[in-house]
Amino acid sequence: MYGAGAVGGVVAGRLAMAGHDVAVVARGAHLAAIRRDGLTLRQPSGDTVVKLDAVEHPGDTHKDVVVLGMKSMDTAAALVALEGFDGPVVCLQNGVANERAALRHFARVYGVHVILPGSHLEPGVVTAHCAPVPGILDLGRFPSGSDATAQALARDLESAGFVSQPRPDIMRWKYRKLLMNLGNAVEALCGRVDGVDEAAEPVRAEGEAVLRHAGIDVASAAEDRERRGDIMRWPGGVGRAGGSSWQSLARGTGTVEADYLNGEIVLLGRLHGVPTPANETARRLVQRAARSGARPGSMTPAEFLHAVSLSTNDGR
Structure with missing residues (x-):
């Protein structure tokens, strides 16, 4: 998870809680807090401290799938930092420019329609505001279509408590x-x-x-x-x-x-x-x-x- 703020942090935390192997790329005080204390996932049911790998650069961790969770103005630098990666890249981001930018670098790009009310206002803490379902995260291949990877990603998100389905017209x-x-x-x-x-x-x-x-x-x-x-x-x-x-x-x-x-x-x-x-x-x-x-x-x-x-x- 490249970017562990309000959306990326909530998704990373819940995937890790569901047993998936998750690492986050973060920066500054947020990175330091996650390394020191873990990622605090604040939900209506209470707080959970999630222990996961936290790194400053994507080259410092193993990657099967990269999920971009940063805001769009930081995408270009992230794509350069990911050069050499040949797996699927998932744009867990608002806006419509990230997928096109990612496709210049990577062959398999997926867009996510993000409906996830979350907050990130202090280092090491992210908040999911809705319960029992924290968000709807439908996804599909860019520019269109669906495939086995999209189906597998949707299943993984569902296992973490999200509602998700592949959409060929994402x-x-x-x-x-x-x-x-x-x-x-x-x-x-x-x-x-x-x-x-x-x-x-x-x-x-x-x-x-x-x-x-x-x-x-x-x-x-x-x-x-x-x-x-x-x-x-x-x-x-x-x-x-x-x-x-x-x-x-x-x-x-x-x-x-x-x-x-x-x-x-x-x-x-x-x-x-x-x-x-x-x-x-x-x-x-x-x-x-x-x-x-x-x-x-x-x-x-x-x-x-x-x-x-x-x-x-x-x-x-």
Whole structure:
């Protein structure tokens, strides 16, 4: 598991608890804490300390399958570090750019549609918020299709308590998740306050319009609701402070993955002649917030919408 944060850490921890041989590639204080104390997996049922190998470089451990769990801006460096590996590479990541990048380096690449509410706010600790099923992790080969490896990976994830099935059309599901993730930047900028959902509406509306104009096949919102059903359950009183970009600002990492979420819509908009001022504003402002060390909630929803209106009037 290359990247052991909110998603990668939860999946690695549960796979190890299910008896699978798992090693994680981590860095900094998180790596030091896992090496010293183990990985603490916090779940509604309680905390479990999972002992597993933790290394700083993927060359320091045996690999049969590599799962990329880092944010998209760190994928390029990870792919270089993995040169020489000839097994399957699994993109347990949001966005839609990682699989294409990985396919330049590796012949067998798999995408995962990640529905896993998790948190990583302190070294050595990751939190899974839903129970008894922590997440839905459908997967498929990139660019399309399924095979015996996809089926085996799905079985392994199921053995660790996740819901997972192979999907030959995995990218249309990942594009639906991309649309849902477009609001991450707005949530990070404004915090989880009244009005944040309304402030995120323009970025999602632009995303829908751009993907439609580009002719990209996207799983519908109705399909997504049907797939989720009542699988993901949040025990009473359990919640998380914010999504992945909110957590990046809260931890002061200095980076967010908005270039690969909102930036994906901006890129497609420019390629197809569709204006995307809301997504460009969200991308630009949250990147600035990350670089400056701003905390979540540095602006109000009204201030964000005002910035969008100014960008719209500028013709961006």
